[in-house]
Every structure is written in structure tokens, then in C-alpha cells.
Amino acid sequence: xxxxxxxxxxxxxxxxxxxxxxxxxxxxxxxxxxxxxxxxxxxxxxxxxxxxxxxxxxxxxxxxxxxxxxxxxxxxxxxxxxxxxxxxxxxxxxxxxxxxxxxxxxxxxxxxxxxxxxxxxxxxxxxxxxxxxxxxxxxxxxxxxxxxxxxxxxxxxxxxxxxxxxxxxxxxxxxxxxx
Amino acid sequence: xxxxxxxxxxxxxxxxxxxxxxxxxxxxxxxxxxxxxxxxxxxxxxxxxxxxxxxxxxxxxxxxxxxxxxxxxxxxxxxxxxxxxxxxxxxxxxxxxxxxxxxxxxxxxxxxxxxxxxxxxxxxxxxxxxxxxxxxxxxxxxxxxxxxxxxxxxxxxxxxxxxxxxxxxxxxxxxxxxx
DNA sequence: GTCTATACGTAGATAGAC
DNA sequence: GTCTATCTACGTATAGAC
Numbered sequence: 109x110x111x112x113x114x115x116x117x118x119x120x121x122x123x124x125x126x127x128x129x130x131x132x133x134x135x136x137x138x139x140x141x142x143x144x145x146x147x148x149x150x151x152x153x154x155x156x157x158x159x160x161x162x163x164x165x166x167x168x169x170x171x172x173x174x175x176x177x178x179x180x181x182x183x184x185x186x187x188x189x190x191x192x193x194x195x196x197x198x199x200x201x202x203x204x205x206x207x208x209x210x211x212x213x214x215x216x217x218x219x220x221x222x223x224x225x226x227x228x229x230x231x232x233x234x235x236x237x238x239x240x241x242x243x244x245x246x247x248x249x250x251x252x253x254x255x256x257x258x259x260x261x262x263x264x265x266x267x268x269x270x271x272x273x274x275x276x277x278x279x280x281x282x283x284x285x286x287x
Numbered sequence: 288x289x290x291x292x293x294x295x296x297x298x299x300x301x302x303x304x305x306x307x308x309x310x311x312x313x314x315x316x317x318x319x320x321x322x323x324x325x326x327x328x329x330x331x332x333x334x335x336x337x338x339x340x341x342x343x344x345x346x347x348x349x350x351x352x353x354x355x356x357x358x359x360x361x362x363x364x365x366x367x368x369x370x371x372x373x374x375x376x377x378x379x380x381x382x383x384x385x386x387x388x389x390x391x392x393x394x395x396x397x398x399x400x401x402x403x404x405x406x407x408x409x410x411x412x413x414x415x416x417x418x419x420x421x422x423x424x425x426x427x428x429x430x431x432x433x434x435x436x437x438x439x440x441x442x443x444x445x446x447x448x449x450x451x452x453x454x455x456x457x458x459x460x461x462x463x464x465x466x
Numbered sequence: 467g468t469c470t471a472t473a474c475g476t477a478g479a480t481a482g483a484c
Numbered sequence: 485g486t487c488t489a490t491c492t493a494c495g496t497a498t499a500g501a502c
Contacts, residue, residue: 145469148497154497210304219442246455262386273428275424283463313477
């Protein structure tokens with residue numbers, strides 16, 4: 109992996125762990141095993157690095173969501189498959205964590221790629237919900253169950269609240285559609 | 288308000304806005320219009336201040352939740368009333384924001400009062416759900432809808448995702464219980 | 467491309483005077 | 485109780501040599 113790539117990967121890890129405010133250029137360099145000059149040669153600064161990391165996150169998360177949401181099955185089954193995907197819960201959501209950081213939300217350059225990613229998933233979910241004649245607002249409900257599940261799990265120090273939140277939501281959807 | 292109280296209130300505001308990592312002792316002092324020496328006279332340091340702020344948050348949020356959850360009405364109505372309470376969405380959840388901060392979750396002293404607060408609400412919700420013979424896991428589902436709603440709203444820069452998430456969840460619950 | 471030097475401000479306190 | 489001084493480390497770069 110090139111030095112440039114290592115810098116982006118380090119930034120991704122650190123942003124996920126510690127958020128934007130909690131991540132320093134120095135920490136990025138050390139984790140990437142790159143020098144100061146090297147980092148500033150490849151990137152204009154911390155914000156530029158974060159932008160590259162967010163872009164990479166969006167690519168990966170989009171590809172993953174596409175897999176489950178376009179699998180065969182009923183709307184309920186596809187949404188359930190997406191909700192149940194293996195995730196490293198206690199590490200937090202790579203995008204969701206950033207959406208809670210004031211320095212991110214205060215900067216349009218950093219916030220909008222995150223907003224666009226959520227917009228994209230919301231759109232995919234709405235299409236699926238429409239197939240089943242389901243309430244379009246449920247797209248945000250399920251997105252929120254996921255994001256909130258991360259929050260509750262991190263607060264509790266274990267993944268159970270996440271699992272319960274997701275399974276409760278799926279059970280509710282199944283019951284509502286079984287009418 | 289005493290200097291001590293002003294320090295706690297400033298800390299509460301700053302923690303909600305910027306998180307624990309993003310809040311400095313200096314910023315707390317300036318917002319409280321208190322000097323350095325004054326702050327360290329009343330509190331041992333940043334962590335001590337945060338602890339006082341979290342305790343105060345828990346008291347207020349507990350009182351508020353108690354109001355809606357113990358109002359008259361069916362389980363669905365009481366949960367809906369709680370979910371629909373007026374909130375300053377774009378300022379973030381005073382507790383939820385902290386649960387995403389690594390410095391908080393890494394410290395048992397800071398994390399556990401937050402965990403206990405969520406535990407308490409979860410318990411209240413489960414009692415209500417039991418009355419209606421509803422799935423106990425829905426306690427975390429609704430808690431997550433709320434927390435995730437905050438995340439989505441902040442990412443989007445507007446409150447619509449929060450409202451949609453909440454209303455979608457309530458509609459789903461009503462439909463499932465109407466069987 | 468990478469390294470070292472330099473810089474100015476902030477973070478998070480401690481010490482002691484008043 | 486509050487103030488000012490002081491301290492060490494870190495944050496976030498820029499400059500210029502190699």
C-alpha cells in the first residue's frame with residue numbers, strides 16, 4: 109500500500125474511533141508510519157484527509173448496502189437482510205459517528221458527502237418500501253434504528269441493545285405486513 | 288445563579304454542542320464568566336465537571352420521560368407521546384452525543400451514569416410494553432429510533448429525518464397492534 | 467517525496483498570592 | 485473563593501533542505 113493510501117486508511121480508522129475533533133494529524137502520521145512532511149505533501153491538511161476518508165467510506169458502505177438491498181426476496185426480507193448484516197457495533201458507524209461531530213456539521217464540505225450517503229440509502233429503501241405498499245417514512249425509521257442501535261450499544265458497553273433494537277423493528281414490520 | 292452552578296450549566300451546553308473531547312476547560316470558564324482559579328476551586332477538573340453535568344442531565348431527562356410515560360392512555364399512546372415530545376433536535380441529544388465520544392466510553396466513571404440512564408428508560412418502556420403484550424425488544428427499538436433520528440437530522444442539517452423516523456415507527460406500532 | 471526546524475496557540479492543569 | 489503566573493505537551497500547520 110502506498111504512503112498515500114496508508115494515510116487514508118489510518119484516517120478512516122481514527123475518525124471511526126475518535127471522531128474528527130478527537131483525531132490529530134500527528135496520530136494519523138504515526139498510525140500510517142509516515143512523516144509530517146510526507147502527510148502534508150499528499151494532503152492539504154486534516155480536513156482534506158478527512159474528505160478522502162469519508163469518500164472511501166461512502167464507496168464501501170454503498171457497495172455493501174447494494175448487495176443486501178438488491179438480493180432476492182420480499183421487501184421485508186431484503187430490509188431485514190440489510191439490518192442484520194454483520195457489523196462491528198462497538199467501533200461505531202463510520203458515517204454516523206461523524207454526523208455527531210460539531211466541526212463536521214459546521215463545515216459544508218465535510219457534512220454534505222455524509223448527508224448524500226444517507227440520502228442515497230434512504231432512496232433505495234423508499235423504492236423497496238414502495239414495492240410493498242409500505243409507508244415511505246419507514247426508510248428513516250430503519251435507518252434510525254441502525255444509527256441509534258450503535259449509540260445505545262456504545263453507551264451500554266455491549267451489543268445487546270443494538271440487536272434488540274434491530275430484531276424488534278423487524279418483528280414489528282413482519283407483524284404489520286402480515287395483516 | 289452561583290458560580291458553581293454557572294460552571295455546570297456551561298459544561299452542559301458545551302458538552303451537548305461539542306462533545307467531551309471538543310470541550311475545553313477554558314471554553315467552560317469563558318461561557319460561565321468564571322476564572323481559571325474559580326473553576327479549579329469548585330471542581331477537580333474537566334472530568335469532574337462533566338460528571339456533574341451528566342448527573343444534572345439525567346435528572347432532567349428522567350423527570351421529562353416520567354411525565355409522558357405515566358400519562359393516561361394505552362401503551363401505544365404513551366409511547367407515542369414520549370416519542371413526540373418537543374426536542375431541540377439539531378442540538379443533539381444531551382446523553383446520546385456523549386455515548387459516541389471515545390473518551391467517555393473509555394472511562395467507566397463517565398460512561399456508567401449514561402448507561403444507567405438508558406437502562407432506566409428501557410425499564411420503563413418494557414413495563415409499558417408488557418401491559419400491551421408487546422415484544423420487550425421494542426424498548427430498544429424505540430430508544431434507537433430517537434437516538435438515530437438525532438444522528439440523521441444532524442447529518443441532513445434539518446429535522447425531517449427525525450420526524451419521519453418517529454412517525455414511521457408510531458404508524459408501524461399502531462398497525463401492528465391493530466391486528 | 468520525505469525530513470527536520472520552527473512557530474504560535476490551546477489543553478489541562480498546579481502553585482501561591484490576595 | 486478568585487486571581488495571576490507558570491508549566492509541559494499537543495494541535496496544526498509552514499519553510500526549506502535533501
